[in-house]
Amino acid sequence: MCGAPKQGGSLAGVDLSTQTVIQGSVWHDGAPVAGAYVRLLDATGEFTAEVVTSPEGEFRFFAAPGQWTLRSLAPVGRAERAIDAEVGLNETTLAIS
């Protein structure tokens, strides 16, 4: 499989002692943005993965410890945020201004 699993929801079955999960949601005007394209860029700015946010605006990546950048693309606009991830759960929000 290479397609993204359903975004958001439970982390049951995910071993947070070994996995580096980066997750969060995309917001605009005080509401979550469904159907936004969120991509994960590595420390050099190269594309690593992309998912489409859930109806609740959620996204989730399984990465590795280190520096990453999240960038969202949606008809209402774009947002970007750098994140320094560690093993376990790393949560953040992308706000489209």
Add this chain to the structure above:
Amino acid sequence: MSRSDVLVTADWAQEHLGDPGIVFVEVDEDTSAYDGGHLEGAVKLDWKTDLQDPLRRDFVGREAFEALLSSRGIGNDDTVVLYGGNNNWFAAYAYWYFKLYGHRDVKLVDGGRKKWELDGRPLSKDTVERPATTYRASEPDLSIRAFRDEVVASIGSKNIIDVRSPDEFSGKILAPAHLPQEQAQKGGHVPTAMNIPWSKAANEDGTFKSDEELAKLYAEQGFDEAKPTIAYCRIGERSSHTWFVLRELLGKSDVKNYDGSWVEYGSLVGVPIEK
């Protein structure tokens, strides 16, 4: 073969929805995207349940492919216009697959579902029924498909292009980062492979870069025009995207997709791996 023979714009697609002789086909791994809204009149193909053998790791056979296309109402003379999510990964895989079974006229919608959605173009939830056809496929064209022994034998002699992200190439992660990272295979890449991620061939909206940009990209990365080429990724769909760029857009000869890709190679006993 040139760009206009194999790639159509979203505008072109929107203008030709419903035209006789043109069948729009959405290809995804998760067809819930199609069910939530698709191009008007488009039929769907499920990458996994329709295009993969249910038992072995392989394509469906020629007869099963004929039955599949017949049931979807696709005829041998139809122009098949493919699009999908994930920046057209699975649509490009289906493009390669249709070519493998000898379909004459196949095209991709540039940018796929993503550009269509970002442009705010209309999607339909109507059920699509097309009258069944009697589709006839050719024997698989193995000049565009590489198997593991050929990959091992090509180390140091052919262009081997690893189209995964740099972190997968280096073995830091084992799958694209939207998937859990627990995998059986070893991390790393085929020795002498060039890492030219598929994403370098695409713009952010999922459209392909211009022919000039693409030619420059591969030349800069050391692509040798005199040598045959094998592209691979993790399971063969991102490398279909690059196969499409090299063979269909840039017109290079002797380009194969190794669909066994890293899931197979990284599990083989005794083959060389670099990190």
